[in-house]
Amino acid sequence: MVLSPQHDPMGMAIRDYYEGCPLQPLRVFSPQFEDDEFPVETLFRAVPDMSGLEREALRLCRGRVLDVGAGAGCHSLALQSAGQTVTAVDISPHSVETMRRRGVRDVRLADFFADEVGGPYDTLLFLMNGLGLAGTLAALPRLLERCAVLLAPGGQILADSSDLCYLFEDEDGSLDDLPDSRYYGEVDYVMRYGSVAGRPFGWLYVDAGTLCRAARSAGFRCRVVSTGPHYDYLACLERAD
Numbered sequence: 252m253v254l255s256p257q258h259d260p261m262g263m264a265i266r267d268y269y270e271g272c273p274l275q276p277l278r279v280f281s282p283q284f285e286d287d288e289f290p291v292e293t294l295f296r297a298v299p300d301m302s303g304l305e306r307e308a309l310r311l312c313r314g315r316v317l318d319v320g321a322g323a324g325c326h327s328l329a330l331q332s333a334g335q336t337v338t339a340v341d342i343s344p345h346s347v348e349t350m351r352r353r354g355v356r357d358v359r360l361a362d363f364f365a366d367e368v369g370g371p372y373d374t375l376l377f378l379m380n381g382l383g384l385a386g387t388l389a390a391l392p393r394l395l396e397r398c399a400v401l402l403a404p405g406g407q408i409l410a411d412s413s414d415l416c417y418l419f420e421d422e423d424g425s426l427d428d429l430p431d432s433r434y435y436g437e438v439d440y441v442m443r444y445g446s447v448a449g450r451p452f453g454w455l456y457v458d459a460g461t462l463c464r465a466a467r468s469a470g471f472r473c474r475v476v477s478t479g480p481h482y483d484y485l486a487c488l489e490r491a492d
């Protein structure tokens with residue numbers, strides 16, 4: 252389901268940042284973390300400011316690309332400038348409008364799971380922990396099934412993710428404190444921009460082993476292309492058949 256414009260805190264922050272309006276803090280609340288503030292400017296990062304994993308993902312993009320959960324459009328714009336054909340989708344109306352104004356040529360206000368997003372695509376791009384939009388580990392197979400429908404023959408999924416295990420490590424490195432009621436990479440969030448609160452949502456931080464097992468069950472080959480400096484990695488998934 253796409254967001255209503257009245258309940259789109261991150262999109263409002265993106266719009267205000269783009270317009271140069273005074274910014275209010277974009278607050279992030281989660282029972283699993285300390286209250287935090289989301290640095291809106293990071294959503295406008297240029298290629299040199301992106302992580303090594305993101306730059307590698309951009310290099311690996313080929314053919315028609317779908318930028319899933321495109322935010323302010325930083326990856327779509329980078330790909331477009333490099334001459335690639337990219338479609339950006341996001342559920343945030345203010346983000347979508349801002350991407351249009353920034354010059355992303357093909358932008359859709361759409362829910363990756365539920366709405367028409369065009370295709371088939373040669374590359375499905377999920378950056379900044381983009382697979383997180385599955386929300387829970389139980390929903391990851393549904394996300395992968397949706398990807399299978401949208402991918403052209405020979406197509407690929409590129410996704411960066413983080414393993415949150417470090418949050419649960421003891422001093423000796425053992426993982427004794429993992430929650431037993433749910434997968435440890437499932438995080439609940441609410442965002443608030445000024446007086447505007449968004450709807451609560453879950454975000455999934457899937458570790459590489461768990462992702463590769465889910466990928467295999469869904470008929471994909473999964474490989475870790477690179478690892479980053481802090482429990483993060485870039486994965487590439489391709490249909491096994």
Ligand code: SAH
Nearest residue numbers: 294320321322341342343362363378379384
């Ligand atoms: N990929 C961007 C933005 C990351 S923030 C970047 O790296 O800068 C995650 C984005 O995913 C948000 O803009 C949010 O609105 C979007 N999103 C969340 N669920 C979605 C869904 N089901 N379909 C499409 N976009 C979604």
